[in-house]
Amino acid sequence: MATDELVREKYVFTTGKLVRDRIPQIIRAEGAEPEVYVAEPAEYRARLRAKLAEEVAEYMEADETDAPEELADVLEVAFALAADLGIDPAQLEKIRAAKAEQRGGFSDRIVWTGNR
Numbered sequence: 001m002a003t004d005e006l007v008r009e010k011y012v013f014t015t016g017k018l019v020r021d022r023i024p025q026i027i028r029a030e031g032a033e034p035e036v037y038v039a040e041p042a043e044y045r046a047r048l049r050a051k052l053a054e055e056v057a058e059y060m061e062a063d064e065t066d067a068p069e070e071l072a073d074v075l076e077v078a079f080a081l082a083a084d085l086g087i088d089p090a091q092l093e094k095i096r097a098a099k100a101e102q103r104g105g106f107s108d109r110i111v112w113t114g115n116r
Helices: 003-012 023-029 041-061 067-084 089-103
Strands: none
Touching: 041 067, 067 089
8 A cells, every 4th residue: 555545544534634724723712622733744745635625525516606715725725735745836836837838728618529
């Protein structure tokens, strides 16, 4: 079993949930005491990947009113994943732009159905 699979099996599917940095503070302000810990790097990476899937699922289920906020959550997780790889948002944008220059974006709404 690969390291990522072991981490996912051990951490992501057990207990707890990766939350935004200010969530414990918000919970305290509401009068409760959150139980939290700081994830080790491998667990953090696995939980970020799981969080990305969670946020994408929420975006997919959102209506047009909620979709922009859910999409912003997807972007926040993407930025955190990039940072975990040592890539800042500006570098990530350069990578995205280079790929768009080379292969295009999605604005033309092209759907490929196969070759003849």
